[in-house]
Amino acid sequence: MISHTSEYALRAAICLAARKDDSPASANEIAQNICVPVGYLQKILRMLARYGILTSQRGIHGGFALAKLPSEISILDILTASETQLQRITRCPLGIEGHTKLCSLHRLLDQEMARAEKTFAATTLADLLDGQGGVRHLCDVSGRLPVAVTIDSPARPSSPPGV
Amino acid sequence: MISHTSEYALRAAICLAARKDDSPASANEIAQNICVPVGYLQKILRMLARYGILTSQRGIHGGFALAKLPSEISILDILTASETQLQRITRCPLGIEGHTKLCSLHRLLDQEMARAEKTFAATTLADLLDGQGGVRHLCDVSGRLPVAVTIDSPARPSSPPGV
Numbered sequence: 001m002i003s004h005t006s007e008y009a010l011r012a013a014i015c016l017a018a019r020k021d022d023s024p025a026s027a028n029e030i031a032q033n034i035c036v037p038v039g040y041l042q043k044i045l046r047m048l049a050r051y052g053i054l055t056s057q058r059g060i061h062g063g064f065a066l067a068k069l070p071s072e073i074s075i076l077d078i079l080t081a082s083e084t085q086l087q088r089i090t091r092c093p094l095g096i097e098g099h100t101k102l103c104s105l106h107r108l109l110d111q112e113m114a115r116a117e118k119t120f121a122a123t124t125l126a127d128l129l130d131g132q133g134g135v136r137h138l139c140d141v142s143g144r145l146p147v148a149v150t151i152d153s154p155a156r157p158s159s160p161p162g163v
Numbered sequence: 164m165i166s167h168t169s170e171y172a173l174r175a176a177i178c179l180a181a182r183k184d185d186s187p188a189s190a191n192e193i194a195q196n197i198c199v200p201v202g203y204l205q206k207i208l209r210m211l212a213r214y215g216i217l218t219s220q221r222g223i224h225g226g227f228a229l230a231k232l233p234s235e236i237s238i239l240d241i242l243t244a245s246e247t248q249l250q251r252i253t254r255c256p257l258g259i260e261g262h263t264k265l266c267s268l269h270r271l272l273d274q275e276m277a278r279a280e281k282t283f284a285a286t287t288l289a290d291l292l293d294g295q296g297g298v299r300h301l302c303d304v305s306g307r308l309p310v311a312v313t314i315d316s317p318a319r320p321s322s323p324p325g326v
Contacts, residue, residue, distance in 0.1 A: 002250075002272055007272075010268055011268070014268055075271070087165075093170065103291075104290075104291040104292075105173055105174070105177055105291050108238070108282075108286060108291065109165055109170075112278075112279045112282060112283075115275075115278065115279075116275045116278075116279070119271075119275060120275075123271060127267075128266075128267040128268050128271065129267075
């Protein structure tokens, strides 16, 4: 359901939402925190900036930051910006003329997509932060997300996500 | 979420579940009913037969039939047989050692997959038939699925599904 690009975009956005201050983070810094190759991540960050999810600032102290508050950015916003479309079925995939309602098969498939879309629209980055702070990784051993991200050792190599 | 192969496999299985009698249907006959190219469909039908969803019979009166009752075949069975895996997240995609619980992001994504998996496991082919019968297409204009499928005119060309 979620592409690798979207998975990485979500990690990046959460990493930025979890920063202690509002200063921009470099692509390298974010890549280390979220275990994603920096070359791939740069494309994703620019994609998110084009969609108004991030701001991008050039220069020595430049980098990327959230363009809005974490509570104003939904998971669906990030999925859409990173080109994961939740494929709703709005008309008969068989192309039957005069067919104005979905049959029970396509209604079932569409209902599942609608449900996921609703959940992702109702969940913001702020909902995924736990307010405890201080841990280094996106995921810590207790399964919580950090509210603050600091880099204190080289990143471990990225492994492909299962999503 | 659902690949084209799985969408076509679902259409084929429903087409067979909706037949008036238990005699096998040829790949051509099914392809016409469900608006899928016959070459592609043949591979899918063989795939479903390998997974024990269909029986396959050679010869002039041969073809494909359901291997079980429609009430015994779930949508998840067909998705699995047609190689759509609902990608559950069972461990941290970042590969962090000692990380035994999912963080809130990956828990959210996994919960959505779990919900879809549960729905598809609980829905059988029989649940998608309406018991009214007699219509030609997988989808009729009232949005119901047929309980009986007969071919009375050449099929219209297939159009790619939106799923």
